[in-house]
Amino acid sequence: MDLLDILQLILPVAVTISTALTIFIATLPQIYDRSQPREIVDSDFTEADKKDAEKSGYASYQAHKDENGVFKVDTSVHVVVLGDIGRSPRMQYHALSIAARGGRAVIIGYVDSDVHPDIQANRLISILPIPTFPKYLQTSNKLLFLLTAPLKVLHQVWSLYYALGYKTAPAKWMLVQNPPSIPTLAVAQFLCFFRKTRLVVDWHNFGYSILALRLGDSHPLVRISEWYEGFFSKRAFAHFSVTNAMARVLKSKWAIEAVALHDRPPAHFQPLTQAQRSAFLHRLPETAQYAPDLEKGTWRLIVSSTSWTPDEDFSVLLEALVAYSASATDQTHLPKILAIITGKGPQKEHYLSRIRALNQEKRLLNVVVLTAWLSAEDYASLLGSADLGISLHTSSSGVDLPMKVVDMFGTGLPVAGWSEFEAWPELVTEGVNGRGFGSAEELTRILEELFIGKGGELERLRQGVLEEGKRRWDDEWMPVAGRLFELED
CATH class of the missing domain: 3.40.50.2000 (Glycogen Phosphorylase B;)
Incomplete structure (x- = not known):
């Protein structure tokens, strides 16, 4: 193969590359010019x-x-x-x-x-x-x-x-x-x-x-x-x-x-007055029929938000609610629980089927579990109306934190959360503004301790949360x- 043959092979490739490069450079996005705001x-x-x-x-x-x-x-x-x-x-x-x-x-x-x-x-x-x-x-x-x-x-x-x-x-x-x-x-x-x-x-x-x-x-x-x-x-x-x-x-x-x-928490997450809480509980479809009992304290409202992904194991919450339901049958002074879970995600149907099975097996007699997808305003009001927030975020890295807990703090809502990862203490101080757990058994015990009687410990946690919530996003x-x-x- 002589030089002319080699050039005949190379030239089309070179032209193609050159043309492509010219088009690429000519169509590059516009450059930011600080002199033209x-x-x-x-x-x-x-x-x-x-x-x-x-x-x-x-x-x-x-x-x-x-x-x-x-x-x-x-x-x-x-x-x-x-x-x-x-x-x-x-x-x-x-x-x-x-x-x-x-x-x-x-x-x-x-x-x-x-x-x-x-x-x-x-x-x-x-x-x-x-x-x-x-x-x-x-x-x-x-x-x-x-x-x-x-x-x-x-x-x-x-x-x-x-x-x-x-x-x-x-x-x-x-x-x-x-x-x-x-x-x-x-x-x-x-x-x-x-x-x-x-x-x-x-x-x-x-x-x-x-x-x-x-x-x-x-x-x-x-x-x-x-x-x-x-x-x-x-x-x-x-x-x-x-x-x-x-x-x-x-x-x-x-x-x-x-x-x-x-x-x-941003500014729109705020604690509610009793009048605001009552009005919201009676207005929201998921809570309306339970509103009188929630106001009397014979029922307690817990809230958890999730994207229904593998880094949040909701079987922990379900197991804890099953155990709590059994305890409430034996200890009639324990209130019943309305649990509302908000959010969308890939594992939602899996857990909904488990909840239906538990209801059919009559293992949630003293607990009602509902799911909801709410507007930003209603979500903030739901947190402000609840008695306890639940976080099941387990952290794939161990060094991130669930933002949902921050939102809960903004409304004055105490939190019980999965605490078996390094960064948890940066957000929650044990016994001051929340409680941590590492198993379904520990979560069951927390629910029983916080909801028994008139909820003195729960109120102390709420005061700690209100103090923590004073520092806002801005x-x-x-x-x-x-x-x-x-x-x-």
Whole structure:
């Protein structure tokens, strides 16, 4: 083969590569230009917005506009959730805090459930939905999961890349929820590099540890996921973590310097007065018929929220309720229990079938278990109306914390939670604002001890919770995230 033949073979390949590279460079997303901030004027707000100035963002506009009536938004943030936005309260609270201080936020994620109403009302916050992976390809079967997982990743890569690169104007910051880390971190890193955007990772847990729940710690995909998570995250501009324990692990494992930003209850989670509690119990369909007994104390209301995933073993709660029901049969001074479980998720039907079986076997004679899916306002009111909150979050990593407990604290609701992991004491002080358990037997004993008589210990815990709940989300957020994003109170 002579030189001419070689050139004839190479030339088409070189032209193809060159053309593809030229097209790629020519169609790269727009670069963020700090010298051209987004401008907001009075006409961007409706009359209804002006009447509800705090929720709509009009108050922020009024506070930051110049003499010409123009508000130049210097801080813009893409808030990225590769999950259901409505079930990602922390990321919604980030967006609300950014907007409250004159920043602009775009939340990118799936819209499978209602987002917080304040998000929908605020003109400084917009939602960019991304398409979900087709349901007919979703499966809980381990073998089929290994086959469909690559397809899901490819779908997510394109959906996220297109949304972040071409459906949004460039932003100064990108705040990414982790997990899921695959493919979020790689796509975010790539786009932030080309758009000159600063990437911030908000660590809620570790993606590889959640994957290990399904595949096992030693599975090759888990090991690859662990490497991937460390490789792509350590190049971010900054990091937040939900606990000090997680920050320590990030430091020792990947040399990542993260600042702990603890979850705190937002303003709409508040304790209820007796009159408000009574009105809500009589209004909510799930509690209406039990409201008189709940008010008298002959029944007690417990609440648990869940995404019905493997890191929350609801068999612990069911076993405890079965044992409590038996105790209440022998000890008639124990009140009956109405247990309401809120949330959606993959294992819901499995546990609903177990609950039906227990009722048929007459093992829940003194307990009623109901499930509900509530609006943000009704969920907050339900927590404020309950006697005890239950957390079954077991933590795949041992260093994350259940945000549901924070919400419960905001309404003055004492908590009993699974405590067999490292970070639990960062949130709950035993005997002061909650109780911890490590088995169904221990949870049964806690229910009996707290509900016996007039509930003196339960009331002491409630006072501890009210003290803990005084520190709110914005109190925690501003010195950490607000300072990083260069926002002012």
